[in-house]
Amino acid sequence: MTGPQYNWTLTVFFFTYAAFEVPSNLLLKRLRPSIWLPTIMVAWGTVMTLMGIVTNYHGLLVARLFLGVTEAGLYPGVAYYITMWYCRHEAQWRQALFFSAASIAGAFSGLVAYGIAHMNGVAGLRGWSLSLTSQKGILTVLVACAAYFVLYDFPETASFLTTEERAFVVYRLKYQGQVADEHVHVAQADEFAWKYVRAAFLDWQIWVNVIVYWGIVCPLYGISLFLPTIIKELGYTSSTAQLLTVPIYITASILAVATAWTSDRAGKRSPFIFGYMCILAIGFVMCISSTKPGVIYAGVFIAACSIYPAFPGNVTWLSNNMAGSSKRAAGMAIQIGVGNLAGAMASNFYRAKDAPRYRLGHALELGFTGAGLVACAFLVVNYRRINAKRERQMAEGMHSGYTPEELSSLGDRALTYRYAL
Structure with missing residues (x-):
């Protein structure tokens, strides 16, 4: 394929991937996680296996579109599933454990790709085809089939908990985020209603958070999709470039889990997100400003190791x-x-004609990171302002004009709710 064709096969995935995420999450509770999540994996693994036997550019393009459809619900589904079991001061460590699996997978993918590169011709297939069909396709389907039998649905139906333990878990999840009041006990609304979906689409904080997300995910996709290429263009062979990705992903994974543990203990999110995004910006500045391969590799290393702790923090x-x-x-x-959708943009940041320094790609990533930092600061200022206003209103007794049911239906807009910083 030509460089633009390769970029297009990366880009089209994100169109269907983005379109099907909201419907998938709405189906998750209705169809049960133990059914829906493994089914997504089976479908996605099947598409990946078939993608390994395509013979032309157009076949790969169509396969990537279907891959976006089938894979769309997995990450948002798992991220939401974690919140159904853990309170908000416990969630980031669990999110990081799951997300760091992607980092570890990146490390092992580099090692496996190094080995598969030397297996051309086995079973009459090229090395890349073997990687897609066996490592990323058939293995995914096998793990998904096992997940049907080991994944639990909800705390209230978990057979490994006693009746008292189930009641305790459900109680603490319902009342998290509320300011204690001896006369008012506000439970979070758990029933499905379209008004809550509409409220999500109209919530300002979600759209500002999307900008923070772009500031992290544009670099994430840029690096994850093009890291071996970036390293190879520094003068290394393809095999060595694959191996040099391994220490980056291992270090990023360790930092993600350690940072999440610290963030949960501190009960703070924004300082860690903002701090790592600043370090991320420094990494891209190093990539743009230097011509030395060692410095550029160090910049990419620093950038990648900042992305993986920041991402689960933002979610x-x-x-x-x-x-x-x-x-x-x-x-x-x-x-x-x-x-x-940042992935669709990042798929086109690193163009073949910009090799070996890829200054345009690094500069665009830096720009998105800067926008994310501004959005992060905006969220902190407004969360503090709203929390302080609600404190004053509570002190004046304004919450007493609402019934617990009315406060429950208001959710995070209730006077008794406090935003986490």
Whole structure:
């Protein structure tokens, strides 16, 4: 394929991927996680297996469109599933454990790709075809089939918990984020209603969070899709470039989990997100300003190791600030769905004609990171302002004019709710 054709096969995936994320999350509770998530994996693994036997550009383009449809619900579904089990001060560590699996997969993909590069001709297939059919296709289907039998649905139906434990888990999830009042006990609304979905689409914080998400995800996709190419153009062979991706992903994974643990203990999200995005910007400045391969590799290393701790923090931060399971399901899917359109943009940042320095690509990533930093600061200022206003209104007794049911239906807009910072 030509360079533009390769970029298009990367880009079209994100159109269907973004379009199907909200419907998938709305189906998750109705169809049960233990059914829906493994089914998505089976479908996605099947498409990936078939993608390994395409013979031309147009076949690959169509396969990538279908891959976006089938894979769309997995990450937002799992991210939402975690919030159905853990309170908001516990969620980021679990989100990071799941997301760091992508980082570890990136490391192992580099090693496997190095080995498969030397297997051309096995079973009459090229090395890339073997990678898609066996490593990314058939193995995914096998893991998905096992997931049907080991994945639990909801705390209230979990057979490994006692009756008292189930009641305790459900209680703490319902009342998280509320300011205690001996006369008012506000539970989060768990029933599905289209008004909560509509509220998610109209919520300002989701759309500002999308900009923060773009500031992290544009670099994430840019690096994950083009990292071996960027390293190869620094003068290394293809095999060595694959191996040099391994330490980047391993370090990023360790940092993601360690940062998430610290963030949960501190009960803060924004300082870690903002701090890592600043470091991310420094990494791209190094890539733009230097001509030395070692410095550029260090810049990419620093950038990647900042992305992986920031990403689960951003997803967790928004989930922490949406009350009501239906609104949270829709809101997280909007954030991840619209946010992943950044992948369609990032797929075209690194052009073959810009090799070996890719200054335009690095500069565009830096621009998105800067916009994300501004949006992050905007969220912090407004969350503090709203929390302070609600404190004053509570002190004046304004919440006493609402019934617990009315406060529950208001969700995170209730006077008793406090945004996490």
